[in-house]
Amino acid sequence: MDSLGLRLRLGVIIVVVGLCAFAAYPPSEKINLGLDLKGGIHLVMRVKTDDAVKAEIDLSQTRIRSALGEKGLAPSQVGVEDGKALALKGFETGKAGEARDIIRTQFPQFDVAMVDGGLRLTLDPAQESATRDSAVRQALETIRTRVDKFGVAEPTIQRQLGASNDRILVQLPGVEDPERVKDLIGSPAFLEWKLVKVPPGVTADRFDPPTSEEAVARMFPGGLPEDVEILPQDRTTRDGKPIAVYWPVTRSSPLTGNDLKNSRRDMDRFGSPAVNFLLTAEAGQRFQELTRQNQGQLLAIVLDRKVISAPRINAVIADQGIIEGGNFTMESAEDLSLKLRSGALPAGMEILEERTVGPSLGADSVRQGVVASVIGSLVVVLFMLIYYRLSGVNATFALALNLLILLGAMAYVHSTLTLPGIAGIALTVGMAVDANVLIFERIREELRLGRTVKTAIHAGFEKALSTIVDGNLTTLIAGIFLYAYGSGPVRGFAVTLNIGILANLFTAVFVSRTVFDTLLSLNPRAERLSI
Amino acid sequence: MIQVFHNANFRLMWRVKWGFMAFSALAMTVAFGAMTVKGFNYGIDFAGGTAVQIKFRERPRVEELRAALEAANLGDINIQRIGEPEDNEVLIRVEQTGAAPATAGEEGGEISTEILAALRSTEQKNTIGAGALDLNMASEGRLSEWLQSAPPGTTGAPAADMAALAHDLVEYRNEHGGLFHDMAAIAALPGVTPEIVRRLEEGAVLGDFTLRSVEFVGPTAGRELLHNTGLAILGSSLGILIYVWVRFHRIAWGIAALIALVHDVSIAAGAMALTGKEFSLPVVAALLTILGYSINDTIVVFDRIRENLRLYRDHDFEEVVNASINQTLSRSVLTSFTVFVAVTALFLYGGDKLNPLSFCLMVGVVFGSYSSIFVASALLVVTYKYLGARHVKA
Numbered sequence: 027m028d029s030l031g032l033r034l035r036l037g038v039i040i041v042v043v044g045l046c047a048f049a050a051y052p053p054s055e056k057i058n059l060g061l062d063l064k065g066g067i068h069l070v071m072r073v074k075t076d077d078a079v080k081a082e083i084d085l086s087q088t089r090i091r092s093a094l095g096e097k098g099l100a101p102s103q104v105g106v107e108d109g110k111a112l113a114l115k116g117f118e119t120g121k122a123g124e125a126r127d128i129i130r131t132q133f134p135q136f137d138v139a140m141v142d143g144g145l146r147l148t149l150d151p152a153q154e155s156a157t158r159d160s161a162v163r164q165a166l167e168t169i170r171t172r173v174d175k176f177g178v179a180e181p182t183i184q185r186q187l188g189a190s191n192d193r194i195l196v197q198l199p200g201v202e203d204p205e206r207v208k209d210l211i212g213s214p215a216f217l218e219w220k221l222v223k224v225p226p227g228v229t230a231d232r233f234d235p236p237t238s239e240e241a242v243a244r245m246f247p248g249g250l251p252e253d254v255e256i257l258p259q260d261r262t263t264r265d266g267k268p269i270a271v272y273w274p275v276t277r278s279s280p281l282t283g284n285d286l287k288n289s290r291r292d293m294d295r296f297g298s299p300a301v302n303f304l305l306t307a308e309a310g311q312r313f314q315e316l317t318r319q320n321q322g323q324l325l326a327i328v329l330d331r332k333v334i335s336a337p338r339i340n341a342v343i344a345d346q347g348i349i350e351g352g353n354f355t356m357e358s359a360e361d362l363s364l365k366l367r368s369g370a371l372p373a374g375m376e377i378l379e380e381r382t383v384g385p386s387l388g389a390d391s392v393r394q395g396v397v398a399s400v401i402g403s404l405v406v407v408l409f410m411l412i413y414y415r416l417s418g419v420n421a422t423f424a425l426a427l428n429l430l431i432l433l434g435a436m437a438y439v440h441s442t443l444t445l446p447g448i449a450g451i452a453l454t455v456g457m458a459v460d461a462n463v464l465i466f467e468r469i470r471e472e473l474r475l476g477r478t479v480k481t482a483i484h485a486g487f488e489k490a491l492s493t494i495v496d497g498n499l500t501t502l503i504a505g506i507f508l509y510a511y512g513s514g515p516v517r518g519f520a521v522t523l524n525i526g527i528l529a530n531l532f533t534a535v536f537v538s539r540t541v542f543d544t545l546l547s548l549n550p551r552a553e554r555l556s557i
Numbered sequence: 558m559i560q561v562f563h564n565a566n567f568r569l570m571w572r573v574k575w576g577f578m579a580f581s582a583l584a585m586t587v588a589f590g591a592m593t594v595k596g597f598n599y600g601i602d603f604a605g606g607t608a609v610q611i612k613f614r615e616r617p618r619v620e621e622l623r624a625a626l627e628a629a630n631l632g633d634i635n636i637q638r639i640g641e642p643e644d645n646e647v648l649i650r651v652e653q654t655g656a657a658p659a660t661a662g663e664e665g666g667e668i669s670t671e672i673l674a675a676l677r678s679t680e681q682k683n684t685i686g687a688g689a690l691d692l693n694m695a696s697e698g699r700l701s702e703w704l705q706s707a708p709p710g711t712t713g714a715p716a717a718d719m720a721a722l723a724h725d726l727v728e729y730r731n732e733h734g735g736l737f738h739d740m741a742a743i744a745a746l747p748g749v750t751p752e753i754v755r756r757l758e759e760g761a762v763l764g765d766f767t768l769r770s771v772e773f774v775g776p777t778a779g780r781e782l783l784h785n786t787g788l789a790i791l792g793s794s795l796g797i798l799i800y801v802w803v804r805f806h807r808i809a810w811g812i813a814a815l816i817a818l819v820h821d822v823s824i825a826a827g828a829m830a831l832t833g834k835e836f837s838l839p840v841v842a843a844l845l846t847i848l849g850y851s852i853n854d855t856i857v858v859f860d861r862i863r864e865n866l867r868l869y870r871d872h873d874f875e876e877v878v879n880a881s882i883n884q885t886l887s888r889s890v891l892t893s894f895t896v897f898v899a900v901t902a903l904f905l906y907g908g909d910k911l912n913p914l915s916f917c918l919m920v921g922v923v924f925g926s927y928s929s930i931f932v933a934s935a936l937l938v939v940t941y942k943y944l945g946a947r948h949v950k951a
Contacts, residue, residue, distance in 0.1 A: 062910075070778060072664075177698065202696040204771055205670045356688045377666025379778035382771040385727075386735025387610070394908035402902030406895045413559050413891070446839045449903055449911050453846065453918065456899030460892040464857065467888045470560075489864075496804065496856045501849030503796040508845050511789035513782060516842045523846065557558070 032547055035540045042532075043427065046434025056437040060444035060518055063392050065385030066199040067207055070378045073192045077373035078161035079154055080109045083147075086133060087112060090147075093132055099125045101144065110154075112136075115144035161372040162192055169196065169211045171368040176210060193378070204382045206357065212375040214330050215365035217283035219316075220275040222324035222336050223254045230324050230338060235259065235271040242272045253277045257326070259333035262353075273333050275326045280316050285309030287345075289366040291359045294350035299359035301349045303366065310345030317343045329362075395448035403455045410459060414466055416556030420541045421462040424533040428458045431529040432522065444518025454526030460497070461534030464490040466557055479555045483542050487535070494534060498527050561887045569930065570879040570938050577931035584924075585820055588827020595830050600837030601772045605653035605779040607668040610769040611676070613645040614693070614736055617766075622647065622676065629675035631668055639909065644734070646769065653776060664775030676766065684762050692743070692757070693736050693764035697727040703761075704753070713750035722748045735767040786841050793845050794818075797852050805859065809940050814855045817933035821851040825921040829913065839914040847921030850896070854889065855929040861885050862934070874941045882930050893926035 050056050061068050083106055090112070094100050102116030117125060126138050126145055135153040139146045149157065166185055173181050178198045186193035201207055224233045225245035236242055239256050243249065250256070255277050258270045285305050292302040305313055317325075317339050326336040327349055335351035354362070383391075407425065411418040432451065436443065469486030477485065502524060509520035546552065601608045611617075619636050626634050626649065633652040640646045651668050677685075685691050690703050701723035705716055712719070729746060730737055737743055740763065744754045774782065797818070801811040825847050829836055861881040869877055900922060903915035 072777070200696070202694065202768075203699075204768070205673060208666070208670065376664050376775075377773065378664055378775045380666060380669065380771055380773040382669075382768070384735055384767060384769045386612075386731045386733075386767065387769040389731045390734070391908055391910060394906060395911065398903045398906035398908075398911070401906055402899035405898045405902065409895065409898070445910055446842060446914065449839070449907065449914055452899045452903050452907075453896070456896035457850070457892075459895050460853075463888050463891045463895070467885075467891070470558075471884070493857050493860045496860065497853035500797055500800055500852040500856065501846070503800060504793040504845045504849035507789045507793035507796065508842055511785040511792065512842065513785065513838070516838045519839065519842045 032540070032543055035536070036544065039427075039537055039540060043430065046430045048434075049437040050430065050433035053433060053437075057433060058436075058440060058442045059388075059392070060442045060447070060515065061197060061199060061381070061388075062383050062445045062515055063388045063395075063443065063448075064199050065202070065383050065388035066197065067201050067204050068379075068381040069196040069208070069211075070186065070380075071194045071196060071212065072190075072376045072378050073162045073165045073194065073371075074374040074376055075158035075161045075192050076109055078157055079149060080106065081372070082149065082157050083110065083112050086136070086147075090114075090129060090133060093128065094125055097124075097128060099128065101125070103144075107146070110148060112147040113141075113144060114147070115142075117144065159191065162194070164372045165375065166194055168369050168371050169194065172211055172365060173198065175364050175368060176207075194375075200385065202385060204380070206361065208377065208380075210361050210365065212377065213365065214371040214374055215283065215362070215368075216330055216370040217286070217366060218279035218328040219281040219313075220257075220279050220326045220328055221316075221320060222326050223251070223274045223276060224324070225274065230322060233324070235273045235336075237269060237271055239272050242274050246274070250274070257328060257331060257333050259336075273326055273336060275328070275333070279328070281305070281309060281313060283366055283370050285312075286366055289363040291356070291363050292348055294348060298350070299354040299356045300352075301354070301359050301363045301366070303347055303349065305345040307345065313347075314342055314344050317341070391445050392448075395445060395452075399448060399452045399455065402452050406455055406459060410462070414462075414557055417466055417469075420538055421459055421466070423541060424462060424538045425455065425458050427537055428454065428526065428529045428533045431532065432525050435525045435529070436521070441521045442518060443522070444515040446515045446519035447522045450519045450522030450526065453523065454530070457501070458526065458530045458533070461490070461494045461530060462538060464494060465534065465538065469555070469557055473555065473557070479552045480546055480550075482555070483539075483546070487539050491535060494531070498531050502527050561890050562883070565883040565886045567883060567886075568879065569882055570875050570935065574931065574935040574938065578935055581820055581928070581932055584824050585827075587831070588824045591827045591830040592823075595833070597826075597830050597836035598833045600835045601650075601774050602782055602838045603779065603836065605774050605776055607651045607665065607672070608770075608772045609649045609669050609672050610639070610771075611647055611649065611673075611766045612734055612736060612769050613647070613766045614738055614763065615765070616642075616645055617647050619647065622649070625675050626672065629671055631671055631675075653779075664777060666773055666775060669771045669773055673768065678765060681762060681765060685764075690761040691764040692761050693730070693767045697723050700726060707753075707756060711752060712756070713752040714748065718748065722753075735769060737763055739763065782838065786838070789841070789845065793848060797848060801852065801856075804856070805863075809944070810859060810937065813933045813936040813940065814852060814859065816936060817855055817928040818848055818851050820928050820932050821847055821921055821924045824924050825917050828920040829917055832916070834913040834916055837913065839911075840917050843914045843917040843921065846918065847925055850922060851925035851928060854893070854925050855933045857888065858882060858885050858929045858934055862937070875938050878934050878938055882934055886930075889926050889929065893922050896922045 087104060087106070091100065091104055099117065099121050101114040103114070105113050105115075107113045114125070122140060122143055122145060126140065129136060129138050129145070129147065133147075135149060136147040137150045139148075162185060166183065170183050173183060173196070178201055180199055182195065182197035184195050185191070186195050196211060198207060222230070222233070224230050226247070228245070236245070242256050246254075253276060254274050256272050257275055258272055260268060261271055262268055286303055287306045288304040290302055292300050294300040320339055323339050324336045325339050327334045334349060337351070349362075403425070407422050410421045414421060429451070432454065465486050468490045469482050472482035472485045473479070505520050505524040505527065509517055509524060512520050597603075617638075619638065623634065623636055626636070631651050635650040635652070637648045637650070638646070639648050649672055651672070653665060674682075681691075690699070692700075695703070701720045704712070704719040704723055707716075709716060714722070725746065725748060726743065740754065740758060743749055743757065744751075798811065798815060801814050802808065805811055805814075822844050825844060829840060858881060861884055862878055865877045865881050866874075869880075897919060900915045900918040903911050904919055907915055
């Protein structure tokens with residue numbers, strides 16, 4: 027190290043100090059605080075891609091049925107099995123093979139197998155994974171749009187890479203209303219309009235939906251027709267108890283949320299919150315047709331497979347209308363219109379992990395963390411000054427520089443300071459002086475052996491070096507694995523610890539030595555060292 | 558000059574080492590006993606489930622909270638007062654296995670929402686449902702929007718000031734634990750005009766509580782956390798083992814260092830089990846840091862032993878080890894002292910969340926320094942006795 031000129035070394039130190047100070051000043055702007063300090067919502071969500079696969083199969087079901095029907099090959103039974111296979115049963119004898127060939131040519135995305143005289147269709151693996159992948163990408167886009175419209179500053183919304191590719195990480199700083207946000211980004215908001223199929227012998231006006239599915243089915247002599255399904259509606263009784271009632275509605279949905287052009291929060295005629303909607307021109311025509319043909323009937327508005335309301339069609343409606351009677355509050359009406367404007371999620375979402383910190387707790391954590399670190403550092407510094415006197419000043423300088431580099435490096439690589447990260451800094455302070463202690467104790471030993479100040483300093487640094495490198499490297503090994511496999515806050519701990527260790531190597535070995543050498547060059551014949 | 562030990566020359570590697578080694582064996586037995594018999598007090602990270610931390614405006618009555626939550630049928634509920642009594646804070650934990658039948662098979666991410674809904678009084682639920690602003694939950698944006706929505710000229714202040722006022726109000730609230738205790742506190746703030754107070758009294762409520770934090774780890778995420786934690790521990794242990802092996806060539810040195818590591822980490826983990834402090838992800842980070850710290854300390858002593866073995870070839874192995882320990886004793890005590898001071902400050906002033914992590918580090922630091930001498934070095938001396946110089950000398 028002697029070969030490097032003293033001036034050059036001083037220059038390096040000044041440049042490092044300058045760069046780090048520039049990068050980290052002012053810390054309140056340059057250091058990125060984690061959600062556990064700043065407050066906010068951290069969610070790991072899973073896209074239920076099974077839903078998307080099922081939807082894809084459902085969609086093909088009608089098309090396959092009609093393709094086979096054209097050729098006179100229609101099976102008597104078509105059904106979805108365990109959510110991922112389509113079973114076609116009841117072909118006329120010997121026709122199954124013919125049907126198989128047609129499906130293979132017209133619907134190449136399916137693998138077809140003969141099972142007990144029927145056919146079993148499954149999406150081929152490449153197609154299936156493409157469907158899942160596109161569901162996740164679409165969900166990511168939709169969530170981005172929703173969060174954007176909700177108005178959150180600096181959100182993080184990204185796909186998490188890993189063994190399963192269906193995870194989405196959502197981090198929303200400063201958001202204080204987790205319930206609302208979870209609903210806003212997690213509910214599919216798939217809107218459908220379906221005609222209510224009132225049972226024979228009952229008029230639409232008189233129809234009162236029963237409180238169990240079985241009761242609905244019993245109302246139809248000869249069982250529920252194939253094109254009718256039963257969907258629930260949440261209601262409250264007069265004394266405020268929640269109950270569910272069930273509506274028989276058409277399986278097909280003449281209109282869905284995809285047909286919307288716009289949607290806003292509105293008021294119904296009683297002044298209660300509601301949501302209005304505007305349809306696209308093409309859908310408007312269909313809606314007009316639908317309402318003209320079904321005057322006096324009930325039209326159910328279905329959101330995520332639940333009936334919101336089922337108003338009677340009293341007039342021909344063109345391209346706009348209102349969704350009311352859903353027990354909306356101002357907030358939920360606002361949120362629903364926002365979701366409708368942003369589009370539906372392609373599949374259900376599920377929260378796997380949530381870490382929400384209120385801003386007041388975050389502020390408390392910062393305060394406590396800073397107080398603890400400052401107290402710890404002061405005691406350490408005071409101790410070094412008393413124990414090593416003027417050399418303690420050198421160690422303190424190294425320590426201060428260590429912290430400066432730590433902050434500067436964090437600002438440069440845009441890493442996030444978390445609460446455990448603060449603990450990592452406090453720990454760095456404690457461990458950073460270790461290298462100085464090792465060196466100073468060595469120098470003292472050399473001085474006791476009667477060496478001159480200059481020789482003692484050189485020998486002290488030389489002999490302590492390998493130990494310092496060893497010790498820091500082993501801690502670094504643990505730190506790197508912590509970083510690689512740690513999640514969130516723990517990773518923050520690893521970041522400060524690792525950068526602290528690297529900074530420590532630089533300050534203890536390079537900076538402290540340069541300080542001693544500078545002092546020696548000012549007073550080459552020093553006979554005493556304050557250590 | 559102040560020196561911890563002036564020319565330290567303690568005879569540590571002779572008979573007295575057996576006493577210390579027996580102590581170490583005993584401490585490890587107690588640690589393993591505590592871990593197996595008492596077990597860890599696992600946090601949400603490892604146990605899974607939901608933990609909601611709530612701060613109330615008035616002293617919470619735990620029994621009433623429990624009744625309200627049990628009525629919501631969420632499963633096994635544990636309610637605990639935390640912090641100082643005047644903080645009015647509670648931690649509500651719902652175990653994963655006790656998920657309500659309706660949510661069985663699901664991950665359970667909605668439970669925190671249900672907890673909050675269950676805790677609100679019916680009266681407040683109604684007023685807030687009807688559109689009243691909850692001053693203790695509203696975000697700055699919401700508050701600003703609400704203040705700005707006043708008809709012009711009715712607030713006694715320019716509309717442009719409302720955003721700044723919302724910011725000041727939220728800042729005040731954050732500095733006071735996240736809650737306004739009464740309207741008088743708001744009225745006393747600069748910029749709040751009597752008109753604004755009147756408007757707040759009509760259209761806003763002071764919610765009974767504020768949300769401090771929510772932690773939820775579902776079974777899927779829990780499995781992954783556990784898996785990754787295992788990988789981190791395995792990876793760093795292997796990495797350190799390889800490093801020690803390469804560094805010291807002799808397997809005996811590596812094994813001695815490794816036993817010291819196991820000793821330190823298991824005692825620190827045992828202390829966590831014994832005291833019932835929460836065992837969460839940051840504690841695992843602390844244990845891995847102890848791993849690094851302990852090996853660092855052992856290396857300092859081992860380096861000195863190796864250096865001295867070359868210098869004093871004609872001396873007894875025991876003597877050389879003993880001298881090396883004495884030479885590094887000042888440094889060992891100093892360093893563990895400074896690290897101990899730093900983590901003690903965290904333990905005392907760092908707040909609840911850092912408490913388990915800093916406690917674990919405190920124990921680890923003390924034993925990490927102790928074990929370099931009385932486990933790692935002592936084991937070298939013992940191995941030397943039984944296996945002879947050829948296997949031990951570097």
